[in-house]
Amino acid sequence: MRNRSVSFWLFVTPTLLALALVVFVPFIYGFVFSFTDWNGLSANEFIGLANYVELFQDKEFLNSIWFTIKFAVASIVLVNVIGLGLALLVTQRMRSSNILRTVFFMPNLIGGLILGFIWQFIFVSAFDAVGSALGIEALQGWLSTTETGFWGLVILNVWQYAGYIMIIYIAYLESVPEELLEAAEIDGANSIQRFWNVKFPLVAPAFTISLFLTLSNAFKLYDQNLALTNGGPFNSTQMVAMEIYNTAFSESDMAYAQAKAVIFFILVAAVALTQVYYNKKREVDL
Amino acid sequence: MMGDKKFLSKVFIAMVLAAVLVVAGCSSSDNASGDSDSGDGVTVDIFQFKVEFKEQFEELVAKYQEENPDVTINVQTVGGGNDYAASIKSQMSSGDEPDIFNVGGPTDIEEYRDYLSDLSDTAAAEAALEGTLNSVTEGDQILGLPYSQEGYGLIYNKAILEQAGINPDELTTFEALEEAVATLDSQKEDLGLEAVFALPAKELWVMGNHLANAYIAPEFENDITAAYEAETINFEYGDQMKRMLDLQSSYSVQPVLSLDYSQQVEQLFAQGKVAIIQQGNWIYPTLEQMDPEFAENNIGMIPMPVEGLEGHLPVGVPQYWVVNKNSSEEVQQAAKDFLDWMYTSDAGKEMVLNDFKFIPAYEGYDTAQISDPLSQVVYSYSEEGKTIGWTFMATPVGWNEDVLGVNMQRYLNGDIEWQEVLDTAKQEWEKSRQ
Numbered sequence: 194m195r196n197r198s199v200s201f202w203l204f205v206t207p208t209l210l211a212l213a214l215v216v217f218v219p220f221i222y223g224f225v226f227s228f229t230d231w232n233g234l235s236a237n238e239f240i241g242l243a244n245y246v247e248l249f250q251d252k253e254f255l256n257s258i259w260f261t262i263k264f265a266v267a268s269i270v271l272v273n274v275i276g277l278g279l280a281l282l283v284t285q286r287m288r289s290s291n292i293l294r295t296v297f298f299m300p301n302l303i304g305g306l307i308l309g310f311i312w313q314f315i316f317v318s319a320f321d322a323v324g325s326a327l328g329i330e331a332l333q334g335w336l337s338t339t340e341t342g343f344w345g346l347v348i349l350n351v352w353q354y355a356g357y358i359m360i361i362y363i364a365y366l367e368s369v370p371e372e373l374l375e376a377a378e379i380d381g382a383n384s385i386q387r388f389w390n391v392k393f394p395l396v397a398p399a400f401t402i403s404l405f406l407t408l409s410n411a412f413k414l415y416d417q418n419l420a421l422t423n424g425g426p427f428n429s430t431q432m433v434a435m436e437i438y439n440t441a442f443s444e445s446d447m448a449y450a451q452a453k454a455v456i457f458f459i460l461v462a463a464v465a466l467t468q469v470y471y472n473k474k475r476e477v478d479l
Numbered sequence: 480m481m482g483d484k485k486f487l488s489k490v491f492i493a494m495v496l497a498a499v500l501v502v503a504g505c506s507s508s509d510n511a512s513g514d515s516d517s518g519d520g521v522t523v524d525i526f527q528f529k530v531e532f533k534e535q536f537e538e539l540v541a542k543y544q545e546e547n548p549d550v551t552i553n554v555q556t557v558g559g560g561n562d563y564a565a566s567i568k569s570q571m572s573s574g575d576e577p578d579i580f581n582v583g584g585p586t587d588i589e590e591y592r593d594y595l596s597d598l599s600d601t602a603a604a605e606a607a608l609e610g611t612l613n614s615v616t617e618g619d620q621i622l623g624l625p626y627s628q629e630g631y632g633l634i635y636n637k638a639i640l641e642q643a644g645i646n647p648d649e650l651t652t653f654e655a656l657e658e659a660v661a662t663l664d665s666q667k668e669d670l671g672l673e674a675v676f677a678l679p680a681k682e683l684w685v686m687g688n689h690l691a692n693a694y695i696a697p698e699f700e701n702d703i704t705a706a707y708e709a710e711t712i713n714f715e716y717g718d719q720m721k722r723m724l725d726l727q728s729s730y731s732v733q734p735v736l737s738l739d740y741s742q743q744v745e746q747l748f749a750q751g752k753v754a755i756i757q758q759g760n761w762i763y764p765t766l767e768q769m770d771p772e773f774a775e776n777n778i779g780m781i782p783m784p785v786e787g788l789e790g791h792l793p794v795g796v797p798q799y800w801v802v803n804k805n806s807s808e809e810v811q812q813a814a815k816d817f818l819d820w821m822y823t824s825d826a827g828k829e830m831v832l833n834d835f836k837f838i839p840a841y842e843g844y845d846t847a848q849i850s851d852p853l854s855q856v857v858y859s860y861s862e863e864g865k866t867i868g869w870t871f872m873a874t875p876v877g878w879n880e881d882v883l884g885v886n887m888q889r890y891l892n893g894d895i896e897w898q899e900v901l902d903t904a905k906q907e908w909e910k911s912r913q
Binding site: 232233234317333334335336337338423425426427428439441442443444445446 | 564565568569571572590591593680681683733734735736737742876877880881885886888889892894
């Protein structure tokens, strides 16, 4: 590795160049613009921290952060629990396990926007029809209140990502050495004990990856949000990404939106790095 | 092996060079497009907003190019609302500026003021109907040319109203309308209705832009410019706005907050499950596609009642064409010629009326040819001058939807009182007009 030859740089340069052009440069640009009054066309004035001061009093923005955090917590827990559950299910020696893997993974292949519209139909029309046929009031009027909008988003997200996360857990579950499980069995451990004391610690690296993926995904969610609720009712189910987009493009307040995006970036980076650091410490090395 | 390695690194050097060239090529072509390709003709780039008539518009462009072989026109269409605003903005800041693009009204005009050239010398500006240029006139300069006219009101199902013995032409006051709605509601089952109205409260534009405007425009005496310059708003007609909103929501299919445009028009109104909806003439093509018979013979439109302005329909210009000032003189002229041809030549007029199905915003059209019933209604109100302006093109950016619309949703949900809706909206208006 230390011997970085010409060919090393030749391999790296194109990617690095592309990454710099589409990620680093715009990022720095955006950071600079967040200190101005840029409206998307021209920046006239350097206004220092005014945008940042304003956004901490912006109820709409703070609400959307709070909503996103709640959403992230609910969906991270559910995606991982269900993903792991599915992984345990399909690693049992069952005849249908291959089909089940495919089926569970499938929702992940559908684009977020289409999924959003499909689920909108399910929540609004199908739920309503079932609800009124069976007289279950809880199934009626979905997406018209903040709570149902929230759970609608969580359900959609869990349905889409549990299968993807399942694949990661499967990979780790299958790499748990047979002899350890066998030894545990000989020592008289039942299947629950075998899971908690042998499999679970060995699958820990999968948690690191899965938590990181679900976390960043839950924070950055946009298209499902747009298609399912579009922030409604009264912007109460608006997540941070959407709030920023709307500030930028429907209120035309680019620099302010940029400042929000910087705060958003710091928030997500802080949460994700803490989480990776903490989980790394807990991993068991064989 | 060594030979292979050398070969590979040569390949990569070549690829890197190629990549650099591509990048360089992109940036230099930016400067080239915008300007004219002098020598063999002019190139005009159009960046337009209306997805609904993309194909027909491209046909018209092809026809124009046939007649004018030295002009090349490139059309790019990006759909509705925010998406258009976002793309035009990024196009402008990338330096790849289109020569013709669209703006909505005074608010957009201010934002793009540096890009707009004067169109007062065009034949189309000359022919534009009175009032349609108000919001794009600045001194003696005319900065935009209207697309078409559109109007909205209460669209009703003729057969259902007839069956209930209601004459829609008499519903000019709140009292009459409320009575009729109560009658319809009491006969819901016989008429096969789910409810009288379908209020798509999920769509902020239906409430925040359209419904509210009928009761905001009169305060500014229907003058878009007055609304644009106003430092405050007093909601003189706020009670009536509430009355209209309450009427629609309490007799609507529930829950209103998750009801959207397509449910309102396609699932409920077109299927005869509701009798009246608040919408505009733009729903006609959708209805026609679903059931041409129903669309042609069975629908009509009346204005929403406004006390003091009975029998006035909100009619406005949805978008304006503008020509980019930064394009070369030659391209600007070609762009103006094209717009003139579209709206004032016989061939152009023919297509505007019959293929685009626009309600013309210009003189000299054979208006007997306007085929659909909703457009006819809009045109006749506009001809008689009985219109209410579209002030939502001149309110502070995002105010109608993100402030008024959102708070109306809160009100409908029972979270806040009506007065709070108005107070918040007033505050926000003043804040952004400081």
